[in-house]
Amino acid sequence: MKPYPLNMNAACIAETVKRLAREAGYADCGICSLEPFTEFERAIRDRIARFPETRALYEPMLNRADPRAGTPWARSAIVCIRRYGHYAAPEPLTGRIGRAYLFDRRCSVCPEHAMPKNLGRALKALGLRIRRGGLPDRWAAARAGVARFGRNGFAYARCGSWCNIETWLVDAELPPDKPSLDSPCPPDCRACIEACPTGALTEPYVMRMDRCVAWLTYFAPEPIAPELWNAMGEWIYGCDRCQEVCPLNKGQWESLKKADWLEAVASRLTPDALATMDDATYRTVVHPLFGYIPEDRADRWRRNARRALNAKSLSERTS
Ligand code: SF4
Numbered sequence: 168m169k170p171y172p173l174n175m176n177a178a179c180i181a182e183t184v185k186r187l188a189r190e191a192g193y194a195d196c197g198i199c200s201l202e203p204f205t206e207f208e209r210a211i212r213d214r215i216a217r218f219p220e221t222r223a224l225y226e227p228m229l230n231r232a233d234p235r236a237g238t239p240w241a242r243s244a245i246v247c248i249r250r251y252g253h254y255a256a257p258e259p260l261t262g263r264i265g266r267a268y269l270f271d272r273r274c275s276v277c278p279e280h281a282m283p284k285n286l287g288r289a290l291k292a293l294g295l296r297i298r299r300g301g302l303p304d305r306w307a308a309a310r311a312g313v314a315r316f317g318r319n320g321f322a323y324a325r326c327g328s329w330c331n332i333e334t335w336l337v338d339a340e341l342p343p344d345k346p347s348l349d350s351p352c353p354p355d356c357r358a359c360i361e362a363c364p365t366g367a368l369t370e371p372y373v374m375r376m377d378r379c380v381a382w383l384t385y386f387a388p389e390p391i392a393p394e395l396w397n398a399m400g401e402w403i404y405g406c407d408r409c410q411e412v413c414p415l416n417k418g419q420w421e422s423l424k425k426a427d428w429l430e431a432v433a434s435r436l437t438p439d440a441l442a443t444m445d446d447a448t449y450r451t452v453v454h455p456l457f458g459y460i461p462e463d464r465a466d467r468w469r470r471n472a473r474r475a476l477n478a479k480s481l482s483e484r485t486s
């Protein structure tokens with residue numbers, strides 16, 4: 168085995184890694200081993216068997232079940248929690264664009280955009296060989312003791328579910344943290360399942376990606392089945408319903424920081440503005456915020472915005 172970097176022992180490296188993660192801005196950090204994630208694999212295969220029409224969505228995930236298959240040098244995983252529940256969401260966007268996408272670190276103007284790059288640099292300076300990603304994130308977070316599964320399928324960290332999980336494979340055998348295997352949910356709670364507008368939560372811990380609004384808004388092939396399209400209501404991208412109703416998230420959103428980069432463009436992201444935006448506005452204002460959505464989806468943004476306007480007017484008429 169390769170000697171530990173800087174002549175530190177494994178425990179000392181693990182502590183240093185966690186300190187570096189905190190310094191990089193992560194809310195939490197744990198370490199896990201890399202045995203194959205057999206329960207994850209079983210869950211994915213079960214999903215495919217029960218809903219064969221979802222095969223194309225789920226099958227590619229199976230290559231994360233055994234992280235060492237493609238990276239035989241890896242010995243441990245570092246799992247970090249990035250909290251985004253400390254931003255004030257601009258009012259016109261609340262309930263229309265899912266918070267995970269509004270405060271997405273992948274967006275180059277998000278202040279936390281460089282967080283993983285900075286931690287990666289620090290890990291390398293420590294002498295570690297690293298590779299980002301390649302793990303089933305939520306399962307790795309549970310194994311590393313930094314999150315637990317809610318019945319809505321989201322990972323709940325100490326800061327609730329308003330968080331992202333980021334992982335690194337490393338070549339040092341580090342002492343793993345205690346897994347968090349128990350459910351955080353009160354025994355009888357089904358609030359998330361009952362609140363899901365499209366029936367994507369078919370039962371506890373089972374979310375059908377092909378029915379979730381986050382998928383339906385930009386990635387699902389069109390046309391969307393009318394019963395799903397109408398159920399998507401005022402959401403233009405993504406959906407927060409199953410997290411908003413969750414008692415585990417009570418008090419976990421703290422509007423401590425202003426999201427300046429969003430405030431600057433919020434008036435151009437309202438349903439009215441999006442429904443009538445021109446292609447130049449889409450290219451220069453909207454697409455840079457959600458760059459992983461293919462650039463040719465301007466019409467889809469307009470259609471989703473028109474649906475949101477219709478849903479709003481319908482609910483105003485019937486209330
Ligand atoms: S994000 Fe929305 S659509 Fe998706 S499972 Fe949760 S409530 Fe249902």
Ligand code: SF4
Pocket residue numbers: 317318319320351352353356357358359360409412413414415
């Ligand atoms: S709403 Fe209830 S059942 Fe769903 S994740 Fe939250 S606590 Fe669990």
